[in-house]
Amino acid sequence: MIMIRKMFLIAVFSVGILAFTGKGTAFAVSAEENYKFYCTQCHGMDGKGEGANAKPKVVGIDLPEMSVTPRNHTSPEDMNKLTDIDIENAISGGGAAVSKSTIMPPWGKTLTEAEIKDLTAYLRKLCKCKGK
Amino acid sequence: MNVSKVGQLMASLSLTVFVVVFSWNISYADGKGIFASKNCGSCHQIQGPAAEKTFEDQQKKKGPELWYAGSKFKKEWLGEWLANPTAIRLLKYNSVTEKNTEKHPALSKKEADEVADYLMMLTAKEVPVGAVTEAVNPQGKNMFQKKYGCVGCHSIKAGAQKVGGVSGPDLSDAGKRLKGDWVYAYLKEPKVFKPVKRMPIFVSIINDNEMKTLAGFVAAQK
Numbered sequence: 001m002i003m004i005r006k007m008f009l010i011a012v013f014s015v016g017i018l019a020f021t022g023k024g025t026a027f028a029v030s031a032e033e034n035y036k037f038y039c040t041q042c043h044g045m046d047g048k049g050e051g052a053n054a055k056p057k058v059v060g061i062d063l064p065e066m067s068v069t070p071r072n073h074t075s076p077e078d079m080n081k082l083t084d085i086d087i088e089n090a091i092s093g094g095g096a097a098v099s100k101s102t103i104m105p106p107w108g109k110t111l112t113e114a115e116i117k118d119l120t121a122y123l124r125k126l127c128k129c130k131g132k
Numbered sequence: 133m134n135v136s137k138v139g140q141l142m143a144s145l146s147l148t149v150f151v152v153v154f155s156w157n158i159s160y161a162d163g164k165g166i167f168a169s170k171n172c173g174s175c176h177q178i179q180g181p182a183a184e185k186t187f188e189d190q191q192k193k194k195g196p197e198l199w200y201a202g203s204k205f206k207k208e209w210l211g212e213w214l215a216n217p218t219a220i221r222l223l224k225y226n227s228v229t230e231k232n233t234e235k236h237p238a239l240s241k242k243e244a245d246e247v248a249d250y251l252m253m254l255t256a257k258e259v260p261v262g263a264v265t266e267a268v269n270p271q272g273k274n275m276f277q278k279k280y281g282c283v284g285c286h287s288i289k290a291g292a293q294k295v296g297g298v299s300g301p302d303l304s305d306a307g308k309r310l311k312g313d314w315v316y317a318y319l320k321e322p323k324v325f326k327p328v329k330r331m332p333i334f335v336s337i338i339n340d341n342e343m344k345t346l347a348g349f350v351a352a353q354k
Contacts, residue, residue: 053284104281
């Protein structure tokens with residue numbers, strides 16, 4: 001009986017934790033998968049800032065280029081200007097949070113804080129740089 | 133008015149109601165039959181609620197879900213589009229690298245209108261009818277183009293030119309296609325309609341009044 005009660009409490013506790021951490025993607029994905037699903041729309045599959053939204057003509061669509069150039073994540077010169085906190089703030093709050101273009105939208109309600117930290121680490125791999 | 137005239141009037145009124153309801157029912161039933169016979173369900177989900185949980189679930193889908201089509205689309209547009217389909221998302225469904233060159237099957241105008249009648253019956257209770265005023269407004273334009281950067285992924289008319297991104301649906305004539313109430317509901321409860329999608333969640337970033345204003349602006353683009 002005590003065993004059953006213990007198991008019940010553990011189950012209730014687990015559900016509570018899941019409910020508390022339920023924000024963001026509800027399934028485990030790697031930073032690379034998140035990058036490919038979300039970020040590539042503008043930053044491109046190779047992270048050079050040449051995604052279809054930035055340069056529609058590259059994919060054969062006759063629309064003008066984006067008014068701003070998405071960050072080239074493979075450039076150590078550009079990425080070294082940023083701290084990890086700068087990057088996390090830019091992902092979470094969008095361009096507006098770091099005095100950059102609002103064309104970069106806020107992802108703080110889409111991704112969890114842990115996913116944003118993982119993405120930041122992934123960007124450091126892409127630029128092969130450590131930042132400020 | 134004498135009794136016989138009242139009787140005649142009632143009879144003709146009943147007949148009119150009967151004919152209208154009967155012919156509408158035929159059209160709806162025919163539309164459902166056409167949808168089934170053309171195998172539209174092999175790409176378009178007509179049963180809600182949304183069941184996708186992972187990127188993989190979304191990537192497996194071949195076309196947009198239609199289980200809330202009646203809440204989302206304007207009927208006249210639907211009938212015209214099904215007879216003469218053109219790309220709505222300029223990139224291929226689920227792709228961020230390939231242009232949409234797919235030829236969606238076209239129906240005859242009669243079939244298209246019947247399928248439109250059927251699809252308009254598929255509604256979602258989460259879409260509040262009459263919540264949004266569809267009108268071009270400077271606040272909505274500012275939100276779309278500047279404050280929230282929607283233009284980064286969605287194209288729109290800017291004077292004679294079309295500008296904007298291509299990974300979201302083309303919104304340059306969204307007002308012909310989309311109901312403002314649905315755009316608002318989609319911003320407010322995105323997971324109901326598309327639990328896994330490339331658009332960020334704006335809940336508690338854009339407030340309720342702004343969502344309505346923005347939705348009204350989008351649904352006025354023609």
